[in-house]
Amino acid sequence: ETGVTQTPRHLVMGMTNKKSLKCEQHLGHNAMYWYKQSAKKPLELMFVYNFKEQTENNSVPSRFSPECPNSSHLFLHLHTLQPEDSALYLCASRQLASAGEQFFGPGTRLTVL
Amino acid sequence: SQQGEEDPQALSIQEGENATMNCSYKTSINNLQWYRQNSGRGLVHLILIRSNEREKHSGRLRVTLDTSKKSSSLLITASRAADTASYFCATEYAYSGAGSYQLTFGKGTKLSVIP
16 A cells, blocks of 8 residues: 555444544655545644644544554544534645645545434 | 635636636745645645745646735646646645644635546
């Protein structure tokens, strides 16, 4: 596997379910990001991890819980979501010492019923 | 907010024509980046221009940056049907003084290239 991978690619869940999204980067980067992309809205930054430490939480509701066990893996744990949380969730990584390019995964299309 | 705003929201051109997309932002930046997204997929980085640069080229792409006007443009020359996608500008700034960087994205321009 190369680049940034995300699983699952599609997820349908009820409002009372608990699920997790997984992201893995094979690029040796030291920063990872979660973004939310909803229809007709700009890409929203949710969480930032630098060297496995969370450095930013952009006022994300607590029903979204990130986890970064090491510099290659990033999880987003989902619990009691709302229908308005349906969106494309994108993971990205970058090397902090480099110019600034972020590498994105293909995303997880989440539908909350 | 640093948020970039792309213009136009949608653009439809014939194959072989040039496509120009514009981006405006609000405050100081380290750099400005352009990304491309095919429908429902992840974003792909196209080009980065630093705040002290005015123009940059990469293949059929030309990016300009005017920091006095807080604006950038992306030109795709000799467009192809495969260029059909959404294009986003993203501005980067450093925050927290701890080597942390954020990208702030605009809503994007949806480009359709008709064969």
